[in-house]
Amino acid sequence: MKRLGFLIALALATPALALPPLATVKPINDGLRAVMxxxxxxxxxxxxxxxxxxxxxxxxxxxxxxxxxxxxxxxxEEFVESSAQRKRLEGEAAAYMKAGGVVGGQPETYCALGREEIEKGSQIGAFLRVK
Structure with a gap:
């Protein structure tokens, strides 16, 4: 009977131990978006x-x-190679850049945002350098 109780407790605890989808893990998503x-x-x-x-x-x-x-x-690998996740992150990246003043087809706006990120010492800026 004790063994049955242990197995039931283990079965009930399993859902609590399940990992959330990687798409909901903020540090991973924020990092991938910064790289993008x-x-x-x-x-x-x-x-x-x-x-x-x-x-x-x-x-x-x-x-x-x-x-x-x-x-x-x-x-x-499944998360990183998912086209749906890539599109989601691309949308988030586009929104961030738009809020930062980027206008498609205008390289100077990308440059301005890049220099700003470098000067702030942000995660995005850590991946960039002025030539």
């Missing part, structure tokens, strides 16, 4: 370049953080 914004700035702005090693190191740290939280390599 920095990449778009460096592509559009001819006077700003990427700090590629910093970017790749940061992405690896996000992967390690997700693993430490209990996500499997398969779950992480």
């Amino acid at each position: 914004i920095a990449d778009q700035i460096r592509i559009a702005c001819p006077s700003i370049a990427a700090r590629m090693i910093a970017g790749w190191s940061f992405i690896r740290s996000l992967e390690a953080q997700a693993r430490d939280m209990g996500y499997s390599a398969g779950q992480i």
